[in-house]
Amino acid sequence: MKRKNPKFTHGYVDQHGRPRFYLRRPGHAKIPLPGLPWSPEFMEARQTALDGDAGKVEIGAKRTVDGSVSHGLIGYYKSNFFTGLADSSQKMRRAELERFRNDHGDKRVVMMHAIAIQNILNGKTPAAQRNFRKALRGYIDYCLSVKLMKVDPLLGAKLSKLKTIGHHPWESAECEQFEEHHAVGTRARLAYELLLQAGQSKCDVVRMGRQHVRKGMMTMKRQKTGTPFNVEITPRLQAAIDAMPASNHLTFLITAEGNGFTAAGFGNWFREMCRVAKLPARCTSHGLRKAAATYLAELGATDHQLMAWFGWSSISQAQVYTKAARGKVLSQATGRLITGTGIGSPINPVSQNDDQDTEIVEVKK
Incomplete structure (x- = not known):
């Protein structure tokens, strides 16, 4: 029974009758492997290729033009501007940027201007605007650092007011x-x-x-x-x-x-x-x-x-919470001051249904 080749192994016989074997992984260029499948020489070379990034091809690299949005994204994804982010942040920002690439990937990044960015923002919901700006911020910082652009198109960008109070704090x-x-x-x-x-x-x-x-x-x-x-x-x-x-x-x-x-x-x-x-x-x-x-x-x-x-x-x-706490404390203190003055308090608090005179307290300056 013929033994199956190791995973990702592609082989054929060339015009001289010699067998050729390559490691072919998705997203990687093919890498030639010596010897025959399962031989020590073959398996050692295969493992070395699998452990490294040899032959890795960035998605979209062949269809990009130097200086384009797509070209900038390829470099950004490899830079510390992106790899230094948490995995969850990388996933969310990459999703935003790939949508941006689909619409504008062939355009020259140096021509990205404030009006165009504002028009894109205007077509999004307030929450989506903030997600897009956050994803684009890192990309633009990278492009500025490698001189792919000279002017920050996010400067002066206006976001719609976000009408939300966020997550509800438990009572x-x-x-x-x-x-x-x-x-x-x-x-x-x-x-x-x-x-x-x-x-x-x-x-x-x-x-x-x-x-x-x-x-x-x-x-x-x-x-x-x-x-x-x-x-x-x-x-x-x-x-x-x-x-x-x-x-x-x-x-x-x-x-x-x-x-x-x-x-x-x-x-x-x-x-x-x-x-x-x-x-x-x-x-x-x-x-x-x-x-x-x-x-x-x-x-x-x-x-x-x-x-x-x-x-x-x-x-x-932190100031979101301390400011709210100070406001609550000040309101309570104001309430105690009002209670202490008796402003608006009935002279004879018997029933709210009866007409009663109120005591007006003059505040002396």
């Missing part, structure tokens, strides 16, 4: 409802406490494990940005961890099959746990992170304290 009643349905000792409760007590995003929560904890502090780097964060293991979180069965896994959270969660898989699973607890669809894993930030800000945490706890690299992210 105390919603937290209590989840806790009633998922007791300490369940995976759902551990996930909830990690999200709320540690206040991190799902892509970091699924990586948390005992190896990250030293002397009551959990120290990690955010997967998306690489920014370090340090959070204290609160008594509630420690109780939820201790209530779980002993495990040799490197993560606190594992699936029903005993494997680690992916960020997307965890999000879907936690959404189902919220549904089981009969919570509204607005209650998400990220909403618990926002609830934690809101709670700490209202306790008086400073901008820099929030940045250290949540691993934020920009102070503007």
Whole structure:
């Protein structure tokens, strides 16, 4: 019985009657291999070719013209501007840029101007505008750095107002409802406490494990940005961890099959746990992170304290919560001042249905 050639092996007999063999992988040029299939010489050369990037062909490289949008994208994808991003960011930005390439790939990148970019933005929804600008920002920075363009066409770009408040921060009643349905000792409760007590995003929560904890502090780097964060293991979180069965896994959270969660898989699973607890669809894993930030800000945490706890690299992210907390505190203080003056308060508060005189207090300057 004839033995089948190794995977990706293509062979033929040339005009001189000699067998020729090549390694042919999708997205790669063919690489000649010595000897016969399965021989030590052949297999060693094949493995070397598989382990390296020899013969790799960038998609679209043959149909690109120097100085075009497509040409710039090929270089950008290989640069640190792109490879330095988190995997999730690379995936989302590449999807945006490939759509841009489909429409404008043959155009000269140096001719990209502000009016054209603004016209593209105007045809998108407010949320899509922000995603496109974020993806294009890195590409343009790369093109400017290698002199493919001289002027930044994103300068002065106007975005439509985004009418959204983002993820809903859980209310105390919603937290209590989840806790009633998922007791300490369940995976759902551990996930909830990690999200709320540690206040991190799902892509970091699924990586948390005992190896990250030293002397009551959990120290990690955010997967998306690489920014370090340090959070204290609160008594509630420690109780939820201790209530779980002993495990040799490197993560606190594992699936029903005993494997680690992916960020997307965890999000879907936690959404189902919220549904089981009969919570509204607005209650998400990220909403618990926002609830934690809101709670700490209202306790008086400073901008820099929030940045250290949540691993934020920009102070503007922290100021969203501290500004809202200050506004709430100021409103409460104003309410106490008004109550103290008695402005608008009935002299004889007996019934709201009866006509009553009100006491007007003169504020002396």
